[in-house]
Amino acid sequence: MARILPDRLADTSGHSRRFDIEVVSEPFTAGTEDPPTLMRRIMDRGSAENWDIVVALTDLPLHSHGHKLVVELSHEHGLALLSLPPLGGFRLQTRARQAVEEAVLSLAGPYPPGGEGPSGSQPLRGPFIGRLTPIRPDQVGEEEISDLRYVVSGPHGYLRVLLGMVRANRPWRLVPGLSKALAAALATGAVATVNSTIWTLAASLSTPRLVIATVGSVALMIGWLIVDAELWHRADEVSPEARKRAALYNASTVVTVGIGVLVCYVGLMVINFVWALFILNDRVFATMTRTPLHATDYWTLSWFVASVATVGGALGSGLESDEAIRAAAYSKREQERRSALQDDHGD
Known part of the structure; x- marks a missing residue:
C-alpha cells in the first residue's frame, strides 16, 4: 500500500502535492489499549516524529461506546485510527487502500479556524458508503480528540468483523x-x-x-x-x-x-x-x-x-x-x- 499511495494521493488531491509515506509497525494488546488511549498515543508519536498525518491501522477489533469502531479521525491533529476487521474478509486490501486514501485526503484538507468544525467532517466515501454496507457515522464527545467516527452495528456488521478477524488469522x-x-x-x-x-x-x-x-x-x-x-x-x-x-x-x-x-x-x-x-x-x-x-x-x-x-x-x-x-x-x-x-x- 505504501508503494502505490503517494502517486494515487497526489493525483487525487489535485493540488500538486507530494506525499512521502513512512511505515512503522508496533504491537499493542486488547487489554491495555482503547481508542482514546490509542489516539493519544499516535498523537504523541506523530508530534515526536514531526509527521503531518498519522494513519494507524490494526487488525484488532476496537470498541467505542458499545459499537465496533471502523475509523476515527481528528482533523485538528491529523490523526486517523482504522480497524481492519470491520472492512470484512473479502477484498480487504482494496477496501483498506480506499479507506486510507479517504482518511488522508480528508485530513490533508484545510482545517477552518474559529472551531466551526473540520472540512473533513463531511461523510467519507470509498468503503464507507453503499446500500449493503453496515458502516455508519457515530457521535463524538466534545472532550474527545476525535471529531469524526464510523462504526458498524447489527448482525451484518458483526459478521463483517468476524470475517475480518478470521482472515487476519489466516x-x-x-x-x-x-x-x-x-x-x-x-x-x-x-x-x-x-x-x-x-x-x-x-x-x-x-x-x-x-x-x-x-x-x-x-x-x-x-x-x-x-x-x-x-x-x-x-x-x-x-x-x-x-x-x-x-x-x-x-x-x-x-x-x-x-x-x-x-x-x-x-x-x-x-x-x-x-x-x-x-x-x-x-x-x-x-x-x-x-x-x-x-x-x-x-x-x-x-x-x-x-x-x-x-x-x-x-x-x-x-x-x-x-x-x-x-x-x-x-x-x-x-x-x-x-x-x-x-x-x-x-x-
Whole structure:
C-alpha cells in the first residue's frame, strides 16, 4: 500500500502535492489499549516524529461506546485510527487502500479556524458508503480528540468483523502447522482403508449417518485443539462489553480452527480416495461385504475413512506443542498480543 499511495494521493488531491509515506509497525494488546488511549498515543508519536498525518491501522477489533469502531479521525491533529476487521474478509486490501486514501485526503484538507468544525467532517466515501454496507457515522464527545467516527452495528456488521478477524488469522496456515496431527490422521486413514470391517461399515452406512460422522469428527477435532492448546478466551472483567469482546474472540477462534480442520478433512478424503483406488480389489471387497464394488463405494469408503482419520488426527494433535498450535491458529500479531496479555496477568 505504501508503494502505490503517494502517486494515487497526489493525483487525487489535485493540488500538486507530494506525499512521502513512512511505515512503522508496533504491537499493542486488547487489554491495555482503547481508542482514546490509542489516539493519544499516535498523537504523541506523530508530534515526536514531526509527521503531518498519522494513519494507524490494526487488525484488532476496537470498541467505542458499545459499537465496533471502523475509523476515527481528528482533523485538528491529523490523526486517523482504522480497524481492519470491520472492512470484512473479502477484498480487504482494496477496501483498506480506499479507506486510507479517504482518511488522508480528508485530513490533508484545510482545517477552518474559529472551531466551526473540520472540512473533513463531511461523510467519507470509498468503503464507507453503499446500500449493503453496515458502516455508519457515530457521535463524538466534545472532550474527545476525535471529531469524526464510523462504526458498524447489527448482525451484518458483526459478521463483517468476524470475517475480518478470521482472515487476519489466516486459517489455511493451520494445515501445515499441524504436522504431527496430520501424520497421525494419514496413518489412521491408510490402515482403515485396508480394514475389511471398515469396508462393511462404510457399505452399510446411509448418507445421514455419514454426515453425522463427519460433523462429529470435525467437532471433536475443533474442540480438542481449542481445549488442549488453551485457545479459549476468558473475559477478565464482568462488564457486558468485556463479555461481548470475549465472545467475538472465541467465535473467531472457532471459525478459524473450523476452516483449517475442514480443509484437512477434504484433503484426507481425497488422499483416501486415491489410496482406495490403488489398494481395493473388487473380488476381495465383494467377498467381505457380500456386495459388488461400485464406483460410489470408493467415495463412500473414503468419506467414512476421512471421519475415522480425523478422530485419529485429534488424538495425534496431543503430540503438538501448545505454541505450535497457537502459531498455526493465530496471526503473528495476535500471538504477540496474547503473549503480552499473559505476561501482564502474570505480573
